[in-house]
Amino acid sequence: MLLVEDESLVAMLAEDMLLDLGCEVVVAMRLDKALAHAQAEDFDLAVLDVNLGDARSYPVADLLLERCTPFLFATGYGQHGLDAAYRTVPVLQKPYQAAPLEHLLVRLLNGEGRDRTAAAGLPPSCRCPATEAAPKQFRADPVR
Template identity: 55%
Template sequence: MTAEETRRTRPHVLVVEDELMIRMLLEDMLTDSGYEVVASAGRLDDALQFAREADFDLAILDVNLAGQSVAPVAEILEQRGLPFVFATGYGERGLPEEHRGKPTLQKPFQQENLTHILARLAGGPA
């Protein structure tokens, strides 16, 4: 199998997280779990651009980006039919009201929980 074929078999992920160290940790966890991070954003404007234009299979969205709601990004992903999970330290009550009931990933991240929820979300590596 060529490197290009391997790359295509790994689910592509967009990571939206405003805290650099958390974003780096999450990217490492994703790579270790067999995912490929194809774009990451720490600011809402970058996240919106990636949500509209980037080629990925699923996304992880921090609910609060430096005081701004990630809800506009989630709306774009819903319009594109792309699955996503919210990352929050506040549980479901921290989600934008219109997105309550969507999958959530509890902070601090644990490898097992991350792998499990992404596998359910997109049929990725278990």
Template identity: 65%
Template sequence: MLDVNLGDARSYPVADMLFERSTPFLFATGYGRQGLEAAYQAVPVLQKPYQAAPLEHLLTHAVTCKTPIRKGDAAPAVPCACQGDGASKGRTFRADPVR
């Protein structure tokens, strides 16, 4: 999980390294998706202040689903466990945002 705003800097260079390594991640920001640069709009966002259910949902998605893509990148071939037959392979994913 990367906080977008780091004082006078942004975490985009770290995000770029994670993209290159196909490492799943998400952004945390108080500005929501509209606070992201256009190239990072497909990355999952956890809005501040954090709440337990959305945090659980996004972290589960990050470790069970395909990696995010940047605008212009090719989609990775890794299927998402929260769609299709992922649950039938012994993996589960709870998509409900609230308990």
């Protein structure tokens, strides 16, 4: 899991939530680091804070879309805080809360939202075949 979050305390909180869900987490707090990780590694999922200081995480989002990596945006501004081209990407309302985070991750893992991204002119976030019914609780495989 790639977590892109520029606020250190918020990043630690989100990382703890993801670790509690069984995820292996790579944290990037700057756009250049996030891009480097996204280019060098394959991730199952990603959580992207939209605003990274004076930059936005859209270049990382574009790279993840190209690589068919499911992701969501995290922002305190909701859907309206996104550029129009990204408004079909799932959004986690900040501050981070465990239950909504888990819910959106399960949706992403099950391929939900692929048709919405295609309708917006974006490539699908994942071209994998749809998985079986959603598990009751999200648990990432701790072994890569």
